[in-house]
Each structure stands twice: as structure tokens, then as C-alpha cells.
Amino acid sequence: MFFVTEELKFPPLANASEEGMLAVGGDLSAERLLLAYESGIFPWFNEDSLILWWSPNPRMILYPSSIKVSKSMRKILESDQFRLTKNTHFESIIDQCALSPRKDQIGTWITQSMKKAYMKLHKLGFAKSYEVWEGNELVGGLYGIDLGHVFCGESMFSKVNNASKFAFIKLAQELGEKKYKLIDCQVYTPHLESLGAEEITRDKFIKILKGEN
Template structure:
């Protein structure tokens, strides 16, 4: 049975998720609900014409920053500063590009108006961040996600030039590692991120890590 959420601020335990990771449907994208979700290893992912759908897959796809894999060709691009790397200078442009970029085997987008509004507000609160690759003054690749405690929860990325999103990702992982981030949540498997060192771990291990790496949630 799928859990149905209402206006009450709560989530069922991750153990109640279905085999594909589907945990609940409904509720809203208030900043309070979104932060409660991530603190419990849950994230929203749904089409624009659907109510919010909440997921907590098992296994979980993550990257430990110290296990980041950088190919020889990417090391050369980084050494030459092929792109200019920046953070948080064009968040709205990054999320707009993530929304509209064409992706293989995907029709439409899950980044609807409600998602854009919610994550833009979290950006203004200093929780959601963008990592950007620029070329000749033009934004050509990037990603965004939430930084909470010692965890970065990656949400989406885009690229308009070869290696641009990979350049932004690698540069940002190195920065996050220097800032003390111990875990990067990649949510679900992609070959692109697997090539960069991401791996599957049991959901129970992921949730245990969140318990030690995230600050206690404020209540009341």
C-alpha cells in the first residue's frame, strides 16, 4: 500500500518503501517538508502534472568524496582550467537549464514550476547550492543540490559542452571535500556518476550515515 500524505508534516519510515523505492505520495513542497524528507533519506521526484511523489530507494547510489575518480583526460582539462568553475553565481540559470536540457530516454521533465519555486527558496536560505562551469563568459554546465551538515544531496546536472558538467562536478566534489563533506547522495544509479566513483550501498547503511553526518533537526 502506498502511503498518502496530507497537510500534516510527517513521513512514513523508509522500511515501508516499495521495491522500487516509492515511499509516499501527496503533501507539498514546503521548505519544512523538503528538509524533513532529506533528513530522513527521502527525496521528491515526480512529473509536472503529478502530485509530489517521495522516494527512498534501496540500495542507494552515493559517492564518498575520497573515492572520486578523475580520468587522465579530465585531469588535463582541470590542469589547463579549460572551464571557469564558480559556485552560487547563477543558481536560477542552472536550475532552468537542468529543467529544459534534453536527456536520452526521457520525455518531459520532473523539474516543474513547483520544484523551481521550492528549491529557489532553499537557495535563498543558503541550503541549496549551484556549481557551474563557464566558458568565455557563458554558463555551459553545472549542477545543484542541498548541503546539510556533512552531506551534499545532488539533484540534477546539465551540460551544453562536452565535459562541462563533469568538470563542474569534479571541481565541486573537491571543494566539498575540503569543506568537510563526507558523503554525496546521488540518489539513483547513472553510468555517468559511476564512472566518477559513485557506488551502491544498502539503504540501512545510508540512513545510519545520515544519523551521524546531519545536524539534529530543529523542532517547534
């Protein structure tokens, strides 16, 4: 097992375990987090754990042009049910994502140290949020890291049906217009697959991340 030191360095991705765990330890400085995302690595750990760094193979991604919009969602998108804002309530989004229950998960991986780290990345212009409103209530949204050609999705939440789906579709449509290569969804879920996401090899993901594909 590779233990991260103070040096800004990660081991080769081929060293990752079958589950995708690559390294342990280190810190959540803005510099290390950006190096991680630019290298196809992300942190994911529980509050009572050391920092764990992951790079799964295969990788779940969405090409923005492949977003699937059902007839029912198209009606919602064309209606006035939801209103979208961007980067105006980042802290509220990350707080709600931390509170959102996850299947087979006790507690949250969005610890106070994680929140502090991503708040710093937000102030630096790298961490972005999409906020969904129903009237004056914040009912859904998502956040992630924007690398300029790839958006690394981190978490999303819904308080009402279709709110996070609304945010995700809006994100994909906007990134498609901006010619982003893909949205990194990290690991497989049936929900993401239903929206058009698919698994690709880690090697292919890294080539796209580095602008080689």
C-alpha cells in the same frame, strides 16, 4: 500507499516499494523538503502527477575521496578551458537542468513548483549551485541540497563535453577538503559509476546521514 497529509511526517522507509516510492502528496514547503532530505527522502514526479516521494534501496552515493579523475579530465582541470563559480546563478542552473534532455524521459521533472521550492531553499542557504563557464557562456553546472555533512545532488547539465563532469569533480574535491561524509547521487547510472560513485544499502546511507557512521 501512504498519502502525505498537512502534518510534517513521512512513513517508515521500510514501507517504500521495490522501486523506492515511499509516499504520495503533500507539498513542497521548505520545512517538508528539509525534513525529507534529512530523512533520506527526495521528491521526483512529472508535471501532471501528484508529488511522489522516494527512498530507493540501494542508494547511489559518492564518498568525496573516491572521485575518479581520468588523465584527460586532469588536463582539463589544469587548463583554462573552464571557469567555476558557486551560488551566483542558481536560477540559471535549475532552468538549464530542466531543459536538458534525459534518456527515456519525456518532458522534465523540474516543474515550476519544484523550481519555486528550490529557489526558496537557495535563499535560505540550503540549495547550492556550481556553475561552469567557457568564456562568458554558462556551459554546465549542478545543484543540490547542502545538509552540512552530506550534499544531496539533484541535477546537472552540460552544453559542451565535460562541463558537468568538471562541476562534479570540483564539488567532490571541495567537499572532501571540508570532510563531508558523502554526496548523495540517489540512483545508479553508469556515468556516476565511472566517476567513482557506488551503491550502498539504504540502512547504511541513513546511518551516515544521521551521523551514526
